[in-house]
Amino acid sequence: MSEKQLGNGQQLILSEELYLKISKLVEKLTTSTGAEYIVFCEVNGYPVTHFGDIKEVDLPTISSLAAGNFSATAQMASMLGENDSFKYLFHEGEEQNLYISNVGFNFLLIVVFRVEVALGMVRIYTKKAIASLGEILENANQEEKESKEFLDLEFKTLLSEELSRSLKL
Amino acid sequence: MFINHALQEINLKIVYYGPGLSGKTSNLEFIYKHLDPKIRSELITLNTKEERTLYFDFMQLELGQIQGKKPKFNLYTVPGQVYYRFSRKVILKGVDGVVFVADSQKSRMGENLDSLLDLEKNLIETGCTLQDFPWVIQYNKRDLPEIETIEKLQSRLNFFGAPFYKGVATKGHEVLSTLQGVIEQVIQKIVI
Numbered sequence: 001m002s003e004k005q006l007g008n009g010q011q012l013i014l015s016e017e018l019y020l021k022i023s024k025l026v027e028k029l030t031t032s033t034g035a036e037y038i039v040f041c042e043v044n045g046y047p048v049t050h051f052g053d054i055k056e057v058d059l060p061t062i063s064s065l066a067a068g069n070f071s072a073t074a075q076m077a078s079m080l081g082e083n084d085s086f087k088y089l090f091h092e093g094e095e096q097n098l099y100i101s102n103v104g105f106n107f108l109l110i111v112v113f114r115v116e117v118a119l120g121m122v123r124i125y126t127k128k129a130i131a132s133l134g135e136i137l138e139n140a141n142q143e144e145k146e147s148k149e150f151l152d153l154e155f156k157t158l159l160s161e162e163l164s165r166s167l168k169l
Numbered sequence: 170m171f172i173n174h175a176l177q178e179i180n181l182k183i184v185y186y187g188p189g190l191s192g193k194t195s196n197l198e199f200i201y202k203h204l205d206p207k208i209r210s211e212l213i214t215l216n217t218k219e220e221r222t223l224y225f226d227f228m229q230l231e232l233g234q235i236q237g238k239k240p241k242f243n244l245y246t247v248p249g250q251v252y253y254r255f256s257r258k259v260i261l262k263g264v265d266g267v268v269f270v271a272d273s274q275k276s277r278m279g280e281n282l283d284s285l286l287d288l289e290k291n292l293i294e295t296g297c298t299l300q301d302f303p304w305v306i307q308y309n310k311r312d313l314p315e316i317e318t319i320e321k322l323q324s325r326l327n328f329f330g331a332p333f334y335k336g337v338a339t340k341g342h343e344v345l346s347t348l349q350g351v352i353e354q355v356i357q358k359i360v361i
Contacts, residue, residue: 011170011359019175044263045243046171046180060210060229064243068215068225071259150172150238151179156356158235163352166208166232167345 012042012106013150021136023049026109027130033122035113036096039063040133043070043106052112066100066110088126090119100128103133170265179240182263186288187270189221189249189322192309195338196270197226197246198349200348208232222248225260229309230348234247235295242352249284253361261291267304267354268347270338271326273316281326301331312340315330 022040028157030038030051037052039059045067047059074085092115099122109130110147113122171180185193194214208231215224226246231239247257263334269288271281289299308322318337327333331349336343 012173013172014174016175042171042180044180046172046173046178046241048173058210060241060243061213061227063228065213066244067228068213068259071262071301072224074257075259113285121323145206151173151356151359153360155236155238156360159232159240159356160349160353162232162235166204167302167349168203 007159014048018136019049022133023051024130025129025136027051029109029111029125033111033113033125034117035111035122037112038111039066039112040103041067041108041110043067043102043108048107062110063108066098066108070100070102088123097122099123099126101130101132104137107133107137109133177234177238179238180243181240181352181355182245183268183348184261184264184286185244185246185264185268185270186252186257186261187249187253187309188272188277188284191249191270191272191277191281191284192307192336192338193246193249193268193270194222194226194343195309196268196336196347197228197244197305197345199338199341200230201228202232203225203229203345205272205348221250222246222254223253224248244348251283254267255289257287257343258291258294261288265303267302269306269326269331270336271302271306271322273308273310273322274313274316275317278317278325281322285326288348297330301356302333303351305347305350305354306331307336307338307343309336309338311335311342312337325345 026038026040026049035052035053037050039047039050039084041047041063045064047063068087073089077085078090088099091098095115097113097115101109103109111122178198185196197212210229213227217223228244232241245260247260269285292298292302306327334343334347336347338344
């Protein structure tokens with residue numbers, strides 16, 4: 001998978017090998033920071049992998065809100081004349097803090113940690129992890145399967161039937 | 170579109186676009202109420218004090234396994250008001266398919282056109298055009314008086330011959346068939 005910014009209607013495909021490497025790093029980061037949980041998601045808010053005690057938090061929802069939040073501030077950065085988006089977002093709560101940072105162009109890291117945990121430590125470990133994740137994504141095997149190999153005409157027909165059933169049309 | 174091979178997940182983004190108060194949020198609200206909670210997430214709405222969409226509404230629809238794969242559809246609305254144009258650009262990022270919710274009332278034709286042109290402009294900035302992009306139109310509010318005929322709406326708005334639906338989103342008329350229609354357009358584009 002090449003680390004380039006994707007436009008609308010384009011596809012981003014994550015291989016199994018890459019998924020396993022990323023998951024391992026997310027697990028390691030959760031342990032070393034003592035975070036409640038960490039979510040690694042695609043920049044449009046699709047959750048990829050997570051680790052820690054996510055409790056009742058709905059994964060697609062928190063990912064999409066974090067992605068929306070990050071995109072909105074990236075737009076603000078651009079209005080202020082910044083070349084890139086802001087490096088990270090930090091939200092301070094009464095009991096928990098939220099730290100969001102981009103990993104290259106296409107992914108985000110969402111770290112939720114208790115207020116007792118020092119922000120500086122989270123920043124240091126997260127920065128290191130982002131560098132490692134960036135390296136993994138950059139050096140990933142370029143031989144990606146085309147989505148057409150993944151989705152064929154039979155899939156389309158079956159999806160159509162499943163939609164009619166689920167939507168009760 | 171984002172494919173996670175390890176989890177066999179296919180993630181797609183569908184955006185409901187259209188002028189302010191055309192019924193984009195009503196579409197999502199009906200989908201949310203109608204669908205089995207097992208296959209959809211919570212509906213998140215980011216509203217102003219006046220309950221107009223400030224940033225976006227969001228919910229995820231997750232169908233069961235198909236050929237061992239798990240298709241997931243992330244549904245978003247945009248704020249329709251003209252001055253939220255930057256928010257719309259942000260939400261359109263990474264979109265795979267669009268439902269354009271037009272207001273059928275005669276008095277709203279200008280706003281429909283402005284919104285459609287705004288959509289086209291935003292898509293062009295990301296390298297797409299409405300001509301080759303998966304989208305459908307829903308002519309909403311068909312139960313109101315003083316509405317345009319479908320022929321006139323078609324001739325003014327649907328210049329690329331996208332599939333269209335005659336909706337009453339608040340009552341759920343054609344809401345689910347619109348959703349199915351846009352999903353099929355998106356998948357069609359991928360498999361061909």
